[in-house]
Amino acid sequence: MRLSLLAVLLSTVAYGADAPSLPDMPVSRSKPGWSKQGNSLLLYDPTGALSAEIGLTREETSTVTREVKGGPSPDGRAAWTLERKLTWNASRSKMLESRRALKIHGTSGQLLWSDDAVDWPENGDPVVFSNDSKVILIARRQGESWSVEARDWTGGAMVKAGPFPRVVNISMAPGGRYAIARWAVPDKSDTHAFLDLATKSRKDIETSELTLGLARIDDDGVVRSGRREVFRFDTSVSTSALQAVPVPDPESKK
Numbered sequence: 001m002r003l004s005l006l007a008v009l010l011s012t013v014a015y016g017a018d019a020p021s022l023p024d025m026p027v028s029r030s031k032p033g034w035s036k037q038g039n040s041l042l043l044y045d046p047t048g049a050l051s052a053e054i055g056l057t058r059e060e061t062s063t064v065t066r067e068v069k070g071g072p073s074p075d076g077r078a079a080w081t082l083e084r085k086l087t088w089n090a091s092r093s094k095m096l097e098s099r100r101a102l103k104i105h106g107t108s109g110q111l112l113w114s115d116d117a118v119d120w121p122e123n124g125d126p127v128v129f130s131n132d133s134k135v136i137l138i139a140r141r142q143g144e145s146w147s148v149e150a151r152d153w154t155g156g157a158m159v160k161a162g163p164f165p166r167v168v169n170i171s172m173a174p175g176g177r178y179a180i181a182r183w184a185v186p187d188k189s190d191t192h193a194f195l196d197l198a199t200k201s202r203k204d205i206e207t208s209e210l211t212l213g214l215a216r217i218d219d220d221g222v223v224r225s226g227r228r229e230v231f232r233f234d235t236s237v238s239t240s241a242l243q244a245v246p247v248p249d250p251e252s253k254k
Contacts, residue, residue, distance in 0.1 A: 033076025033107070041070050041079050043109050052109040054081055063088050073129035074174075078153065079105045080127040080136075082118060102127065104136065104155070113155030117142050124169040130176025135197065137172045137179050148181040150197050159197050175219040178233065182207065194223055196233045203231055 030044045036056075043052035058067040065088070070081035080102065087097040102118035103111055104127075119141040120126050128137040133153060140147050147162030148170055164183035168190055172179045177198050184190040190207035192215050203223070207213045211226035218224070221233035 031076070034072035034079040034105070035076060036071055041072065041081065041105075043079070043105075045108075054079075054105075056081075063090065063092070071125065071127070073133040074131045075133055077107050078112070078129065078133040080129075081105070082120075082126060084119075102138065104153075106153075112153060113151075115140070115155075121146075121167040121169050124171070126170075128170055128172045128179075130172060131174040132176065135172065135176030137170050139167045139170050139181075141167075146183070148179070148183075148193075148195075150179055150195070159195055159200055161193055161195060161202060171216075173217050173219050177219065178217045178221060180215070180217055194231065194233075196221065199234070201233065203233070205230060 030042075030048050030050070032044050032046050032048055034041060034043050036042075039056045041054040041056065042050060045051040054068070054070065056068050056070060058065070060066075065086040066084070068081055068083050070079060072079045083101045083103075085097075085099045086095055088095055098119070100116055100119055102115045104113050106112045115138065117140040118126050118138050121139045126139045129135070135158070136151050136153065138149050138151065140149060144165070145163040146167040147160055147164065148167060149160045150158040150172075152158060159179075161181055162183075164181070165185050166183065168182040168184055170179070170181050177196065179195040179197065181193045181195065182190055183193060190213070192205050192207055192210065194203045194205070194215075194217055196202070205215070205223070210230065211228060215223055215225040215230060221235045222229055223231040223233075
């Protein structure tokens with residue numbers, strides 16, 4: 001019995017010595033473009049191989065908060081990161097300084113443009129892309145004054161709305177022609193500002209007039225709240241009118 005077992009063991013060792021080595025494991029592949037996975041923004045090249053990684057981090061000390069947050073565009077052709085350094089007093093009851101740096105990254109990881117005034121609204125992200133990444137909506141804060149701006153993928157100004165005392169959230173229709181900025185004055189009802197980037201027009205509606213205070217605008221230019229149609233923009237102007245040129249602020253009320 002012992003001899004038989006020994007023979008089996010010897011034959012196994014001998015076979016292992018002569019066996020061919022395992023082939024290399026294939027390189028992990030993924031869908032080309034930007035994606036957010038865990039605490040990182042990952043960029044995959046046209047072959048699906050990982051070509052860049054940006055860590056999304058947060059660090060805190062007794063008086064300083066450092067963080068990097070971001071996300072990809074819907075089609076993965078671009079991504080944004082916002083780096084913030086917040087300095088507090090010893091009791092952390094008052095912010096002494098806020099330094100920020102928004103970066104828009106392109107299809108190969110290159111920096112397309114940056115902005116040092118973009119900040120987080122009360123809800124949601126400070127950056128919203130259209131589905132094709134060509135229009136980018138941002139929330140900006142300078143001192144106590146906020147504004148919402150639409151820019152093209154190169155950073156060229158398209159439309160600016162504001163100043164606002166504070167911005168609650170921002171959103172955009174998938175096609176990139178229409179946008180929403182929900183803003184507020186302290187101790188008063190919020191207001192929804194609806195923007196048509198093609199005509200540079202704006203319509204403000206008190207949030208209290210909307211069903212549950214919610215509204216959306218689709219690519220047809222219609223503002224809806226629940227099942228109710230609230231407002232309709234004139235869609236006769238072609239989307240080709242979306243040009244990256246600076247325009248004056250529209251009136252705060254219309």
